[in-house]
Amino acid sequence: MCTLAFWPANDQGRFFLLMNRDEAVARAPATEVATFDASGMRGAYPLDPEGGGTWIGVNARGLALALLNENPEGWVEPVGRVFTTRGAFIPELLRDPAMTGIFEIERQLGMKSLEDFRPFRLVAVDTVASSVKELVWDGVKFESQTRRRDPFLLSSSPFNGLGAGEWRETELTRFTAALEGRVPTPADLFRLSALTARADLPPAFGLSFDEKDYATVSTTVVEVPVSLTGITLRYRLGRPHLSADGAIQEIAV
Secondary structure, three states: OEEEEEEEEHHHOEEEEEEEEEEEOOOOOOOOEEEEEEOOEEEEEEOOOOOOOOOEEEEOOOEEEEEEEOOOOOOOOOOOOOOOOHHHHHHHHHHOOOOOOHHHHHHHHHHOOHHHOOOEEEEEEEOOOOEEEEEEEOOOOEEEEEEOOOOEEEEEOOOHHHOHHHHHHHHHHHHHHHHOOOOOOHHHHHHHHOOOOOOOOOHHHOOOOEOOOEEEEEEEEEEEEOOOOOOEEEEEEOOOOOOOOOOOEEEEO
């Protein structure tokens, strides 16, 4: 379960990604942001200490990748199959100097043996090409979809079938209207990340929640100017609605 919001600030030539990570409480927290400089390609991503991968990252070329678990209807996990962690390929793709844009990333994933991965939805933003795509592996086939550069919100949650996704999208619309045409700041997006569900809804409808076994455990905000100068990844560990004053790691790429 995770939530991802894309926000283009087209008039200022930049975009934002906001991602809340929902995870099992028993899972070790991602306490650090990993940085790299591979063959001159710099980048950053929060490091999952258990899987060794990540769910969101960005590099100095202005490529940003964000990963959501996919739960396709009818897909049954093969008995005895040992899967590779889905987050492993984000660092691999961001570090590779041959991955100059979304086309190369889509081609590279299409050449992989994706049967080794559980279903996923990868959102790829290419600043230079001004392009946004969803790359989806449903356990059977790999497909891509180009998105308009408009604000959107995606979530992976077992409550989506009960309306959680629609409720979150409605709240994004409310948030947009409240800005009254102003471009959001990173502080605005961190406040959005702390949104909890209405009292009459299950807590997990919220962008931030805290249940016995699962909770929202961190927030990441990626900011990428079209000039590629000042690319920044901001990361805050902890329940967003309980850690408004928590320390934010700010990494310039």
